[in-house]
Amino acid sequence: DAGVIQSPRHEVTEMGQEVTLRCKPISGHNSLFWYRQTMMRGLELLIYFNNNVPIDDSGMPEDRFSAKMPNASFSTLKIQPSEPRDSAVYFCASSQGWGQPQHFGDGTRLSIL
Protein backbone atom coordinates (compact mmCIF):
# COMPACT_ATOMS: atom_id res chain seq x y z
CA ASP A 1 0.00 0.00 0.00
CA ALA A 2 1.48 3.35 -1.05
CA GLY A 3 -0.31 5.15 1.73
CA VAL A 4 -1.95 8.54 1.31
CA ILE A 5 -0.66 10.20 -1.83
CA GLN A 6 -0.52 13.96 -2.18
CA SER A 7 0.46 16.11 -5.12
CA PRO A 8 2.28 18.26 -5.79
CA ARG A 9 5.01 17.90 -3.14
CA HIS A 10 6.01 21.52 -3.60
CA GLU A 11 4.20 24.47 -5.11
CA VAL A 12 5.51 27.97 -5.56
CA THR A 13 3.23 30.53 -7.12
CA GLU A 14 2.47 34.21 -7.12
CA MET A 15 -0.26 35.72 -5.01
CA GLY A 16 -3.59 35.93 -6.73
CA GLN A 17 -3.14 32.64 -8.55
CA GLU A 18 -5.39 29.64 -8.03
CA VAL A 19 -3.80 26.72 -6.21
CA THR A 20 -5.13 23.16 -6.28
CA LEU A 21 -3.82 20.50 -3.94
CA ARG A 22 -4.67 16.86 -4.53
CA CYS A 23 -5.03 13.83 -2.31
CA LYS A 24 -5.61 10.14 -2.83
CA PRO A 25 -6.58 8.40 0.41
CA ILE A 26 -5.76 4.83 1.32
CA SER A 27 -8.13 2.43 -0.39
CA GLY A 28 -10.91 1.38 1.95
CA HIS A 29 -10.62 4.37 4.23
CA ASN A 30 -13.90 6.22 4.49
CA SER A 31 -12.70 9.41 6.14
CA LEU A 32 -10.42 12.08 4.71
CA PHE A 33 -8.93 15.09 6.45
CA TRP A 34 -7.14 18.23 5.28
CA TYR A 35 -4.72 19.95 7.68
CA ARG A 36 -2.52 23.02 7.50
CA GLN A 37 0.77 23.18 9.38
CA THR A 38 2.56 26.42 10.17
CA MET A 39 5.25 27.37 12.66
CA MET A 40 2.95 29.81 14.39
CA ARG A 41 -0.22 27.74 14.69
CA GLY A 42 0.98 24.16 14.48
CA LEU A 43 -1.35 21.60 12.91
CA GLU A 44 -4.87 22.82 12.18
CA LEU A 45 -7.75 20.78 10.84
CA LEU A 46 -9.32 22.56 7.88
CA ILE A 47 -12.05 20.16 6.82
CA TYR A 48 -12.92 16.50 6.89
CA PHE A 49 -15.11 14.19 4.88
CA ASN A 50 -16.86 10.98 5.78
CA ASN A 51 -17.99 8.79 2.88
CA ASN A 52 -17.23 11.69 0.51
CA VAL A 53 -19.52 14.08 2.39
CA PRO A 54 -18.05 17.15 4.15
CA ILE A 55 -18.76 16.78 7.85
CA ASP A 56 -16.98 19.72 9.43
CA ASP A 57 -15.50 22.65 7.54
CA SER A 58 -15.30 25.00 10.50
CA GLY A 59 -11.52 25.11 10.19
CA MET A 60 -11.54 26.50 6.67
CA PRO A 61 -10.09 29.98 7.14
CA GLU A 62 -12.22 31.87 4.64
CA ASP A 63 -14.19 31.66 1.43
CA ARG A 64 -11.02 31.60 -0.63
CA PHE A 65 -10.60 28.00 0.51
CA SER A 66 -12.76 25.19 -0.85
CA ALA A 67 -12.51 21.41 -0.76
CA LYS A 68 -14.22 18.66 -2.71
CA MET A 69 -14.32 14.91 -2.65
CA PRO A 70 -16.01 13.75 -5.85
CA ASN A 71 -15.34 10.08 -5.11
CA ALA A 72 -13.82 7.79 -2.51
CA SER A 73 -10.36 7.92 -4.02
CA PHE A 74 -9.80 11.60 -4.66
CA SER A 75 -10.03 14.97 -2.96
CA THR A 76 -8.92 18.49 -3.78
CA LEU A 77 -8.23 21.56 -1.70
CA LYS A 78 -8.40 24.78 -3.68
CA ILE A 79 -7.30 28.28 -2.78
CA GLN A 80 -8.52 31.09 -5.01
CA PRO A 81 -7.10 33.69 -4.94
CA SER A 82 -3.99 32.72 -3.02
CA GLU A 83 -2.24 35.06 -0.60
CA PRO A 84 1.26 34.99 0.98
CA ARG A 85 -0.23 34.14 4.36
CA ASP A 86 -1.49 30.86 2.90
CA SER A 87 2.10 29.64 2.72
CA ALA A 88 2.27 26.46 4.80
CA VAL A 89 2.51 22.70 4.55
CA TYR A 90 -0.84 21.14 3.76
CA PHE A 91 -1.40 17.56 4.85
CA CYS A 92 -4.05 15.12 3.82
CA ALA A 93 -4.91 12.15 6.04
CA SER A 94 -7.33 9.25 5.89
CA SER A 95 -8.72 6.76 8.36
CA GLN A 96 -10.92 3.70 8.46
CA GLY A 97 -13.42 5.03 10.92
CA TRP A 98 -14.27 6.38 14.31
CA GLY A 99 -11.44 6.10 16.80
CA GLN A 100 -9.07 4.68 14.22
CA PRO A 101 -5.70 6.36 13.69
CA GLN A 102 -5.23 8.72 10.81
CA HIS A 103 -2.62 8.04 8.15
CA PHE A 104 -0.94 11.11 6.74
CA GLY A 105 0.45 11.92 3.32
CA ASP A 106 3.83 13.52 2.75
CA GLY A 107 2.25 16.96 2.54
CA THR A 108 2.38 19.77 0.01
CA ARG A 109 4.75 22.60 0.82
CA LEU A 110 3.05 25.71 -0.55
CA SER A 111 4.81 29.03 -0.98
CA ILE A 112 2.87 32.05 -2.16
CA LEU A 113 5.12 34.90 -3.25
Add this chain to the structure above:
Amino acid sequence: AQRVTQPEKLLSVFKGAPVELKCNYSYSGSPELFWYVQYSRQRLQLLLRHISRESIKGFTADLNKGETSFHLKKPFAQEEDSAMYYCALSAGFQKLVFGTGTRLLVSP
Protein backbone atom coordinates in the same frame (compact mmCIF):
# COMPACT_ATOMS: atom_id res chain seq x y z
CA ALA B 1 -14.48 22.39 24.31
CA GLN B 2 -11.82 19.91 23.36
CA ARG B 3 -8.29 21.06 23.83
CA VAL B 4 -4.84 19.51 23.91
CA THR B 5 -1.99 21.30 25.62
CA GLN B 6 1.67 20.54 25.12
CA PRO B 7 3.40 23.07 27.35
CA GLU B 8 6.93 22.61 26.01
CA LYS B 9 7.83 23.80 22.52
CA LEU B 10 11.30 22.34 22.80
CA LEU B 11 12.79 19.62 24.95
CA SER B 12 16.52 19.11 24.74
CA VAL B 13 18.20 16.11 26.37
CA PHE B 14 21.40 14.13 26.07
CA LYS B 15 21.54 10.64 24.65
CA GLY B 16 20.71 8.07 27.30
CA ALA B 17 18.74 10.49 29.47
CA PRO B 18 15.08 9.87 30.31
CA VAL B 19 12.49 11.76 28.34
CA GLU B 20 8.99 12.88 29.26
CA LEU B 21 6.90 14.85 26.79
CA LYS B 22 3.92 16.38 28.52
CA CYS B 23 0.37 16.35 27.22
CA ASN B 24 -2.77 17.50 28.99
CA TYR B 25 -6.23 17.42 27.54
CA SER B 26 -9.62 18.92 28.15
CA TYR B 27 -12.63 16.83 27.19
CA SER B 28 -15.82 16.04 29.01
CA GLY B 29 -16.33 12.63 27.42
CA SER B 30 -14.25 9.48 27.28
CA PRO B 31 -11.15 10.38 25.28
CA GLU B 32 -9.15 8.46 22.75
CA LEU B 33 -5.59 9.75 22.82
CA PHE B 34 -2.73 9.38 20.39
CA TRP B 35 0.88 10.38 19.97
CA TYR B 36 2.08 11.19 16.48
CA VAL B 37 5.70 11.76 15.49
CA GLN B 38 7.11 13.75 12.59
CA TYR B 39 10.76 13.23 11.70
CA SER B 40 12.52 15.94 9.78
CA ARG B 41 10.64 16.70 6.56
CA GLN B 42 8.64 13.48 6.74
CA ARG B 43 4.98 12.75 7.14
CA LEU B 44 3.31 12.46 10.50
CA GLN B 45 3.23 8.90 11.72
CA LEU B 46 1.22 7.33 14.46
CA LEU B 47 3.54 6.46 17.33
CA LEU B 48 1.08 4.98 19.77
CA ARG B 49 -2.48 5.15 21.05
CA HIS B 50 -3.62 4.77 24.62
CA ILE B 51 -6.18 2.11 23.84
CA SER B 52 -3.56 -0.36 22.65
CA ARG B 53 -1.35 0.11 25.72
CA GLU B 54 1.77 -0.83 23.79
CA SER B 55 5.35 0.33 23.69
CA ILE B 56 6.69 1.58 20.38
CA LYS B 57 10.38 2.35 19.89
CA GLY B 58 10.73 2.26 23.65
CA PHE B 59 8.08 4.93 24.18
CA THR B 60 5.08 4.46 26.46
CA ALA B 61 2.21 6.69 27.45
CA ASP B 62 -0.34 6.18 30.18
CA LEU B 63 -3.70 7.85 30.27
CA ASN B 64 -4.31 9.49 33.64
CA LYS B 65 -7.94 10.55 33.74
CA GLY B 66 -7.57 12.15 37.16
CA GLU B 67 -4.88 14.48 35.93
CA THR B 68 -6.24 14.54 32.35
CA SER B 69 -2.78 13.76 31.09
CA PHE B 70 -1.20 11.47 28.52
CA HIS B 71 2.52 12.06 28.90
CA LEU B 72 4.95 10.28 26.57
CA LYS B 73 7.95 8.67 28.22
CA LYS B 74 11.12 6.88 27.28
CA PRO B 75 13.74 5.80 29.80
CA PHE B 76 16.79 6.24 27.57
CA ALA B 77 16.63 8.71 24.69
CA GLN B 78 18.40 7.98 21.40
CA GLU B 79 19.61 10.48 18.80
CA GLU B 80 17.17 9.05 16.25
CA ASP B 81 14.31 10.04 18.56
CA SER B 82 14.87 13.67 17.61
CA ALA B 83 11.63 14.76 15.99
CA MET B 84 8.45 16.73 16.46
CA TYR B 85 5.90 15.00 18.69
CA TYR B 86 2.19 15.77 18.63
CA CYS B 87 -0.36 14.66 21.16
CA ALA B 88 -3.88 14.29 19.74
CA LEU B 89 -7.36 13.75 21.12
CA SER B 90 -10.16 12.03 19.27
CA ALA B 91 -13.26 13.89 20.29
CA GLY B 92 -16.01 12.15 18.42
CA PHE B 93 -16.86 11.92 14.71
CA GLN B 94 -13.28 10.89 13.98
CA LYS B 95 -12.05 14.43 14.43
CA LEU B 96 -8.58 14.75 15.92
CA VAL B 97 -7.58 17.77 17.95
CA PHE B 98 -3.81 18.20 17.97
CA GLY B 99 -1.58 19.93 20.45
CA THR B 100 0.93 22.47 19.16
CA GLY B 101 3.71 19.92 19.33
CA THR B 102 6.98 19.51 21.18
CA ARG B 103 10.29 19.33 19.40
CA LEU B 104 12.56 16.75 20.99
CA LEU B 105 16.26 17.23 20.42
CA VAL B 106 18.56 14.44 21.58
CA SER B 107 22.21 15.41 21.61
CA PRO B 108 25.15 12.99 21.62
